[in-house]
Amino acid sequence: MFGNFSSPARRSTSRGFTLIELMIVVAIVGILAAIALPSYRSYYMRGALADAATGLTMMRADMEAYYQNFRTYAASGSATPPCSTPRKNGKFTIGCDAPGASSYTLKATSTETLLKDFVFTVDQADKRQTTGAPTGWNTCTSRWVMVKGEAC
Incomplete structure (x- = not known):
């Protein structure tokens, strides 16, 4: 007569997510990113510093082998020391200033954003130094610093 009273009123079912559900997911992703990003950066830097x-x-x-052959670290005749041509190793470039007859200092530098402040050196006596480091890292005159906050 005046409509169908035999069936209960139906609610339309909506599909999709509510705004609250989406905001919870965004918050969880943000928290995970805040935890994971520093860990990944540390992992990346340790690998690059290696x-x-x-x-x-x-x-x-190579410099010691050159010295064994020519009894000098400096250029000898047409032979040039290995460090006179910079060599790329991973994210770092290894080279030296003009070596003397009995001494040299090798230097590792990088142009990559996270690594550009690091400078590592080693000489003919195997004296290792960290002469440059970014904020929060230590420099050291007796070894290479490979971990943030590591004391000399």
Whole structure:
């Protein structure tokens, strides 16, 4: 007569997410990112700093082999010392200023944003130094600093 009273009133079902549900997901993702990003940055830097140490060690071995052959670290005749041509190792460039007859200092530097303040050196006596480091990192005259906050 005046409509169908035999069936209960139906509510329309909506599909999708409510604003509250979306905001909760965004908050969870933000918290996870805040935790994960510093950890990843630290992981990335440790790996890149290992490239500097490896590159300096390899170049030092090449310089010692050169010295064994020519009895000098400086250029000898047409032979040039290995460090006179900068070598790329990972994110770092390894090179030296003009080596003397009995001494040299190898230097590892980077142009990458996170690594550009780091400067590592090693000489013919295997004296390792961290002569440059970003804010929060320490420099050291007796070894390479590879971890933030590590004391000399």
